[in-house]
Amino acid sequence: MSVAPKNNAVAQDNKSLTTSALTKDLLSTAIITFLILTPIVALKTTMNQGVLTISERWWMTFVFVAIVVGVRLFLHLFVWHKAPSASTSTRVAVAATKSNITEAIAKNMATGLLIFAIVFPIFTFFHPIWDKRVMDLAVYIMIYIMLGWGLNVVVGLAGLLDLGYVAFYAVGAYAYALLSTVYFPQWFGTGIIPWAFYITLPFAGLLAATWGVILGFPVLRLRGDYLAIVTLAFGEMIRLVLINWFSFTNGPQGIEVPKITFFGLKFKDEVGSFSDFFGIAFNRIHAYVFMYYVILAMALATYFVTKRLRRLPIGRAWEALREDEIACRSLGINTTTTKLTAFAIGAMFGGFAGSFFAARQGFVSPESFVYIESALILAIVVLGGLGSQIGIVFSAIAIMGSFELFREMDFMKAVLPSGSEPIQFRMLAVGLAMVLMMRFRPRGFVTRREPTVFLKEKKSVSADLVAEGHG
Amino acid sequence: MQDWSKDPELQVQHLTMRFGGLTAIGDLSFDAGRKQITALIGPNGAGKTTVFNCITGFYKPTEGLIKLRHPDGKEFLLERMDDFIITQKAKVARTFQNIRLFSGMTLLENLMVAQHNTLMRASGYTIGGIFGSGHFKRAENEAIEKSKYWLDKVNLTERADDAAGDLPYGAQRRLEIARAMCTSPRLLCLDEPAAGLNPRESDELNKLLLSIRDDHNIAILLIEHDMSVVMGISDHIVVLDYGRKIADGTPNEIKNDPAVIRAYLGVEEEETPADVVEAAVNAPAVAAPVKRIAAKAEPKKPVAKKGGRK
Numbered sequence: 001m002s003v004a005p006k007n008n009a010v011a012q013d014n015k016s017l018t019t020s021a022l023t024k025d026l027l028s029t030a031i032i033t034f035l036i037l038t039p040i041v042a043l044k045t046t047m048n049q050g051v052l053t054i055s056e057r058w059w060m061t062f063v064f065v066a067i068v069v070g071v072r073l074f075l076h077l078f079v080w081h082k083a084p085s086a087s088t089s090t091r092v093a094v095a096a097t098k099s100n101i102t103e104a105i106a107k108n109m110a111t112g113l114l115i116f117a118i119v120f121p122i123f124t125f126f127h128p129i130w131d132k133r134v135m136d137l138a139v140y141i142m143i144y145i146m147l148g149w150g151l152n153v154v155v156g157l158a159g160l161l162d163l164g165y166v167a168f169y170a171v172g173a174y175a176y177a178l179l180s181t182v183y184f185p186q187w188f189g190t191g192i193i194p195w196a197f198y199i200t201l202p203f204a205g206l207l208a209a210t211w212g213v214i215l216g217f218p219v220l221r222l223r224g225d226y227l228a229i230v231t232l233a234f235g236e237m238i239r240l241v242l243i244n245w246f247s248f249t250n251g252p253q254g255i256e257v258p259k260i261t262f263f264g265l266k267f268k269d270e271v272g273s274f275s276d277f278f279g280i281a282f283n284r285i286h287a288y289v290f291m292y293y294v295i296l297a298m299a300l301a302t303y304f305v306t307k308r309l310r311r312l313p314i315g316r317a318w319e320a321l322r323e324d325e326i327a328c329r330s331l332g333i334n335t336t337t338t339k340l341t342a343f344a345i346g347a348m349f350g351g352f353a354g355s356f357f358a359a360r361q362g363f364v365s366p367e368s369f370v371y372i373e374s375a376l377i378l379a380i381v382v383l384g385g386l387g388s389q390i391g392i393v394f395s396a397i398a399i400m401g402s403f404e405l406f407r408e409m410d411f412m413k414a415v416l417p418s419g420s421e422p423i424q425f426r427m428l429a430v431g432l433a434m435v436l437m438m439r440f441r442p443r444g445f446v447t448r449r450e451p452t453v454f455l456k457e458k459k460s461v462s463a464d465l466v467a468e469g470h471g
Numbered sequence: 472m473q474d475w476s477k478d479p480e481l482q483v484q485h486l487t488m489r490f491g492g493l494t495a496i497g498d499l500s501f502d503a504g505r506k507q508i509t510a511l512i513g514p515n516g517a518g519k520t521t522v523f524n525c526i527t528g529f530y531k532p533t534e535g536l537i538k539l540r541h542p543d544g545k546e547f548l549l550e551r552m553d554d555f556i557i558t559q560k561a562k563v564a565r566t567f568q569n570i571r572l573f574s575g576m577t578l579l580e581n582l583m584v585a586q587h588n589t590l591m592r593a594s595g596y597t598i599g600g601i602f603g604s605g606h607f608k609r610a611e612n613e614a615i616e617k618s619k620y621w622l623d624k625v626n627l628t629e630r631a632d633d634a635a636g637d638l639p640y641g642a643q644r645r646l647e648i649a650r651a652m653c654t655s656p657r658l659l660c661l662d663e664p665a666a667g668l669n670p671r672e673s674d675e676l677n678k679l680l681l682s683i684r685d686d687h688n689i690a691i692l693l694i695e696h697d698m699s700v701v702m703g704i705s706d707h708i709v710v711l712d713y714g715r716k717i718a719d720g721t722p723n724e725i726k727n728d729p730a731v732i733r734a735y736l737g738v739e740e741e742e743t744p745a746d747v748v749e750a751a752v753n754a755p756a757v758a759a760p761v762k763r764i765a766a767k768a769e770p771k772k773p774v775a776k777k778g779g780r781k
Contacts (some may be wrong), residue, residue: 309597312594313587329558330564332557465634
């Protein structure tokens with residue numbers, strides 16, 4: 001609600017500030033565009049039975065001119081003149097209220113998002129056709145938010161560039177798959193299968209953390225690009241092992257795994273299932289809503305644990321490590337264990353998410369853990385703003401949501417070469433997001449760093465001062 | 472036997488550091504007294520920072536012994552320890568020639584990071600801290616109090632919640648000293664703490680260092696080119712040239728040491744300034760440039776150049 005008046009204020013602001021200049025600018029834009037477009041668009045030459053004729057398309061020219069002027073007006077109002085308008089003395093009051101509003105929004109953003117996330121499934125009941133797809137998408141996005149938060153520990157806080165994060169996701173998924181289908185039934189009998197997800201979850205996290213440490217050890221001495229390359233290789237290694245160790249992982253064919261249950265009650269149309277137990281009609285949406293809440297709880301756990309860790313000495317040491325490793329050592333901080341804990345905790349969250357992913361799909365195969373997934377998660381973290389947890393929510397929604405949009409874009413088929421599916425072009429969304437980011441927000445959505453402790457007043461630190469880490 | 476050799480905090484014996492064919496430090500021995508300020512001076516490239524890096528474990532010396540003795544009798548052989556263990560166990564803290572603060576973190580956070588090991592133990596290696604143990608909260612409050620004390624000491628309390636990178640240069644130098652002090656060291660190694668400070672600031676620095684020595688009973692090892700700082704506060708000066716010790720004594724002895732004058736001001740150089748040449752040739756005039764050192768008129772780096780020296 002409070003956003004609308006703010007935008008109006010800014011818009012009026014700019015108009016009153018530069019009305020005459022703006023008119024002049026737009027007029028000259030229109031004239032120049034018109035002159036350029038006249039030969040290109042307005043006058044079209046066609047060969048008509050050997051005779052060159054000119055057909056006129058003035059309406060099209062005017063549409064183009066209108067678009068150019070419109071875009072320029074938009075840029076004037078919202079992009080180019082923001083800073084000067086705020087600095088003018090008469091606008092100080094406006095600027096002050098504006099920053100108050102932004103602050104208030106920022107302060108309550110987390111709470112607002114949390115409430116929205118909790119009540120979100122209710123909306124789906126009003127949309128019976130879309131509900132399953134919407135819930136499925138929400139679950140999907142939530143997995144990536146959780147992965148983003150997990151990777152944020154490694155990349156955002158400790159400043160260690162990890163391009164193989166998907167390896168831990170895979171370890172978590174396969175830990176669940178193998179334990180629930182092979183080992184648990186062997187050790188404890190088949191009765192345990194409905195409960196497998198809940199029992200396996202801690203093991204999946206533990207295994208992934210172990211692998212985080214195993215990866216961490218050899219790469220401790222590497223920094224920057226070298227670290228990135230080795231982690232990338234590690235991600236690929238795990239995938240190749242999963243493909244080739246046929247006797248253990250069933251290779252590229254993957255493994256069918258039990259789907260998630262409501263604490264032992266299956267989501268199926270049968271006796272003893274969730275709907276039967278509660279005496280309600282079977283509806284597949286139940287499974288989706290339940291999965292949504294499970295992943296929400298897991299993601300929130302990630303969020304709060306990370307938030308807590310940041311305020312503990314270990315979290316501060318991570319950030320100090322990102323800022324200056326040598327200074328850390330001069331203060332008696334064991335950078336080896338500090339790096340390893342960052343790797344282990346980041347990997348653990350990845351493992352939890354992987355385990356959930358397997359239970360959601362009911363199937364795991366190495367195909368789900370390709371390099372592009374790592375890149376995607378990293379893109380989410382970078383776009384959100386390194387170290388910022390709220391930023392990651394927005395970037396995950398933006399990137400994963402736009403992927404889904406590409407799936408829906410039937411009109412794209414008209415533009416694209418015949419035979420290609422719009423979904424194949426979804427990486428364009430990431431590319432576009434990255435280009436826009438480079439131009440407008442080079443340090444991601446949320447650029448300011450919140451201090452972990454303060455004496456009198458909590459002042460956030462500008463991104464210019466915060467190091468990005470050297471790997 | 473000199474004052475500082477009776478009960479030395481730090482003993483450096485036959486320290487040699489070679490980088491390939493280059494001998495950065497050759498057979499260096501000196502003692503740093505307890506509760507004393509020991510200055511390590513010498514022309515650029517004399518190996519002063521290399522000595523520091525050996526003492527603080529950033530380099531492993533090729534030969535030699537570096538022994539640190541706490542007042543309670545505990546002994547540490549620093550050349551065998553890792554850099555962070557030296558700070559943790561042997562209680563040696565250092566600052567850097569090119570300031571190394573955590574610029575994206577606030578002043579208070581910088582000082583809290585310096586108390587990492589204490590806090591880490593108090594938080595039960597994170598596990599207690601996650602569940603919000605009272606023990607950790609008390610330890611954290613103590614750490615904040617300690618940080619406040621040092622912020623106050625270096626006159627930066629007002630800016631406690633600002634980013635360290637936002638501070639002016641002189642304040643960053645002071646903050647780095649405060650941060651080193653937050654590790655509760657026995658020996659504080661300062662690498663050119665007065666570089667880039669104006670005269671008023673270096674005066675304040677002198678007071679701060681004297682207070683650290685006298686009120687906190689901490690030995691200080693100092694690399695400095697600013698003679699007003701070196702002569703003003705040191706109890707003991709060690710002079711290095713080409714990685715070798717050329718003089719060792721009280722400020723007064725050093726002022727009049729011919730070897731030091733030669734190293735600093737040069738002899739028989741074609742490019743040396745006229746007065747220096749005169750000083751070298753004419754023995755009684757030797758006192759003139761030395762007076763300049765003593766009179767704190769020397770702003771930063773001594774003028775002398777030697778052939779083939781960078």
